[in-house]
Amino acid sequence: xxxxTFFNLPEEKRQHFLEIALAEFASHDYANASISRIVAQxxxxxxxxxxxxxxxxxxxxxxxxxxxxxxxxxxxTPPPEADMDIFAYLAWLxxxxxxxxxxxxxxxxxxxxxxxxxxxxxxxMQQARAxxxxxxxxxxxxxxxxxxxxxxxxxxxxxxxFHTIITELGGYxxxxxEENAADRLADGRSFFDSPAADLFNQTIHILQFGMGAx
Amino acid sequence: xxxxTFFNLPEEKRQHFLEIALAEFASHDYANASISRIVAQxxxxxxxxxxxxxxxxxxxxxxxxxxxxxxxxxxxTPPPEADMDIFAYLAWLxxxxxxxxxxxxxxxxxxxxxxxxxxxxxxxMQQARAxxxxxxxxxxxxxxxxxxxxxxxxxxxxxxxFHTIITELGGYxxxxxEENAADRLADGRSFFDSPAADLFNQTIHILQFGMGAx
DNA sequence: CCCTGATGTGACTGGTCAGTCATATGACCT
DNA sequence: AGGTCATATGACTGACCAGTCACATCAGGG
Numbered sequence: 001x002x003x004x005t006f007f008n009l010p011e012e013k014r015q016h017f018l019e020i021a022l023a024e025f026a027s028h029d030y031a032n033a034s035i036s037r038i039v040a041q042x043x044x045x046x047x048x049x050x051x052x053x054x055x056x057x058x059x060x061x062x063x064x065x066x067x068x069x070x071x072x073x074x075x076x077t078p079p080p081e082a083d084m085d086i087f088a089y090l091a092w093l094x095x096x097x098x099x100x101x102x103x104x105x106x107x108x109x110x111x112x113x114x115x116x117x118x119x120x121x122x123x124x125m126q127q128a129r130a131x132x133x134x135x136x137x138x139x140x141x142x143x144x145x146x147x148x149x150x151x152x153x154x155x156x157x158x159x160x161x162f163h164t165i166i167t168e169l170g171g172y173x174x175x176x177x178e179e180n181a182a183d184r185l186a187d188g189r190s191f192f193d194s195p196a197a198d199l200f201n202q203t204i205h206i207l208q209f210g211m212g213a214x
Numbered sequence: 215x216x217x218x219t220f221f222n223l224p225e226e227k228r229q230h231f232l233e234i235a236l237a238e239f240a241s242h243d244y245a246n247a248s249i250s251r252i253v254a255q256x257x258x259x260x261x262x263x264x265x266x267x268x269x270x271x272x273x274x275x276x277x278x279x280x281x282x283x284x285x286x287x288x289x290x291t292p293p294p295e296a297d298m299d300i301f302a303y304l305a306w307l308x309x310x311x312x313x314x315x316x317x318x319x320x321x322x323x324x325x326x327x328x329x330x331x332x333x334x335x336x337x338x339m340q341q342a343r344a345x346x347x348x349x350x351x352x353x354x355x356x357x358x359x360x361x362x363x364x365x366x367x368x369x370x371x372x373x374x375x376f377h378t379i380i381t382e383l384g385g386y387x388x389x390x391x392e393e394n395a396a397d398r399l400a401d402g403r404s405f406f407d408s409p410a411a412d413l414f415n416q417t418i419h420i421l422q423f424g425m426g427a428x
Numbered sequence: 429c430c431c432t433g434a435t436g437t438g439a440c441t442g443g444t445c446a447g448t449c450a451t452a453t454g455a456c457c458t
Numbered sequence: 459a460g461g462t463c464a465t466a467t468g469a470c471t472g473a474c475c476a477g478t479c480a481c482a483t484c485a486g487g488g
Contacts (some may be wrong), residue, residue, distance in 0.1 A: 031245055032245070035446065036444075045468055046448095046468065048451080051465065056447090118329050131458095153416060154413055160382075161379070165378065202367060205374065206367070206424035209426070210423045210424025210425070211423075211424070212419060219434080248474080248476090248477065250475065259437040259441095261438065261478080262437070263477095269476075419476090
């Protein structure tokens with residue numbers, strides 16, 4: 001957590017600094033992100049940075065936390081209905097993931113890098129990863145009781161597949177329909193009219209049929 | 215490609231150097247791998263390294279190339295039968311991938327890092343990535359003519375799913391049955407007796423049912 | 429025994445980095 | 459005007475890095 005001095009900064013200056021730090025960590029991995037570059041770009045002295053943050057790691061953790069908060073907010077907007085079909089829920093989750101990636105590409109990049117490529121092997125990350133897995137595993141268990149997932153399928157394995165596809169799908173779809181990404185960003189719902197929507201639905205259907213009771 | 219002097223080195227010394235370089239690049243990403251550490255560990259002078267390689271990038275490219283050769287060799291052993299069912303072929307590919315990971319964990323690590331996490335954005339890597347995609351896309355096209363894949367499924371999308379699952383599955387399975395990995399390594403075929411084999415088959419079946427003609 | 433060409437060597441250069449610290453600035457109170 | 463406290467500053471330290479280069483070593487031929 002940043003020091004008090006950071007929060008005492010005028011709102012505008014703090015936001016400006018965060019934007020620059022975000023850009024730096026989005027375009028370089030942890031080892032290559034440079035505090036020297038950040039402060040130069042933000043127009044503050046090196047020493048000032050160390051009045052705000054204990055060290056580089058603290059800034060990084062703070063950015064990750066901001067990202068997690070933003071994403072949690074994204075995923076919380078329409079509260080999941082209790083006994084929704086889990087594939088519908090999965091579709092909703094994946095779609096929200098894409099929306100998040102469109103709305104916060106830098107945060108997405110930082111988060112993606114944090115989970116992939118053994119940067120940050122801190123307990124914190126291991127823990128986040130594990131809880132994502134158990135979340136999906138619970139989803140699978142629910143799917144089994146609903147009868148929409150074959151009871152013989154290994155729950156952890158199915159969770160792994162969900163997690164993997166959800167993690168990678170957004171980036172893939174965006175890379176396929178890059179050109180007018182900004183347009184779709186303007187109106188959230190328009191994503192479903194985009195050419196990506198069909199690909200999106202196909203993916204969910206493949207999982208649905210693939211895991212459905214035989 | 216290394217300089218001639220490198221190949222003039224006595225076999226033993228060259229191998230020893232490569233082992234150390236491999237370990238370094240497997241445990242650090244490109245930016246953090248250190249030539250200074252490598253030469254110190256290998257017991258050669260910094261200057262000598264630069265008699266063998268033009269620069270750090272050349273060593274890295276060489277290691278990647280060695281990895282690609284080894285993997286190609288792994289995937290070439292039983293020549294794919296002409297009109298094998300493509301899911302059987304996919305299963306074989308994935309299994310060969312796991313075998314490779316067991317046999318050459320360091321090469322796997324380096325290769326994985328190279329494709330993930332925008333290290334090495336050199337044309338070379340983009341190209342390798344693209345050719346992997348078209349390879350899978352062709353496989354999907356073949357599956358459609360065989361009737362084992364629904365004609366309505368987007369070929370590129372299916373290729374993406376194949377590629378993603380194949381890439382991640384090995385690591386996941388190995389992480390789930392870590393304890394006696396070394397045992398299975400001893401005899402290649404014994405993988406199919408391992409507890410991972412069932413998970414493995416389930417995965418292929420999910421894709422098979424998921425993509426099968428409706 | 430010396431010459432020559434290939435190979436080995438490690439101190440050195442110039443660069444970047446994270447983090448520190450003595451000093452300066454400014455705000456607010458008395 | 460003086461005093462006190464929080465904050466700002468950037469030169470500096472020590473560390474590491476990739477890559478260089480003048481020099482040492484060694485092998486084999488004449």
